């Protein structure tokens with residue numbers, strides 16, 4: 001995968017230079033300049049950088065994205081559509097979210113599960129002062145910035161949602177092992193936490209098949225963790241264009257190469 005990305009980046013730069021020499025001020029040159037800048041800045045460029053449509057199977061897919069409008073620290077509007085689409089396309093029933101915040105994504109995910117759907121969502125308790133593993137202070141401060149889950153509270157979806165409290169490094173996930181279809185990782189953003197949360201996600205998922213979505217995949221410690229598992233361990237993870245969301249399919253506790 002590294003060589004594909006390297007080829008892609010150098011190919012983009014070569015094509016940029018060629019265009020700059022031939023037509024220095026053309027629109028093509030400017031477009032290529034911006035792609036070259038993106039290729040250098042974004043670590044996950046290449047054949048695993050995919051459009052959302054490449055991950056969807058159902059041509060007639062209908063998705064409800066509610067509540068659409070994002071607040072600070074939420075997923076963006078297109079990211080919410082992305083998450084809900086993948087979940088609905090796969091017929092996901094049981095979701096585990098790490099990092100509830102105000103509960104906007106929690107609610108949207110609950111809406112897109114079936115009638116027996118369930119979303120478990122874990123957050124640090126609001127009185128948290130320190131975390132078990134090292135992370136940025138913002139991760140802890142967010143626990144009391146809003147009322148956790150306020151955007152699903154008193155909505156029709158509340159009955160499908162179970163709010164859990166704890167630090168993902170020490171929370172007892174065991175009762176949920178092997179029962180979950182999709183894990184959404186958006187808790188603490190340090191490399192240590194994302195490594196911990198990913199290991200827990202692999203155990204949470206049903207042995208037959210399951211999916212992990214990471215938010216902020218190309219940012220902070222999440223990106224450091226991603227670089228390690230993608231480039232060193234060759235984990236087949238897809239990065240969805242126009243979002244910070246990464247996607248992986250898991251079977252028997254292992255990542256498998258599949259967009260479906």
Ligand SMILES: C[S@@+](CC[C@H](N)C(=O)[O-])C[C@H]1O[C@@H](n2cnc3c(N)ncnc32)[C@H](O)[C@@H]1O
Nearest residue numbers: 074099101105123124142143167168186187188
């Ligand atoms: C960026 S917000 C989540 C946003 C939310 N998923 C959304 O889509 O709107 C991160 C949340 O994770 C919580 N958090 C941070 N560290 C955590 C940890 N170690 N365990 C559980 N939750 C954590 C924070 O308190 C915060 O509410």
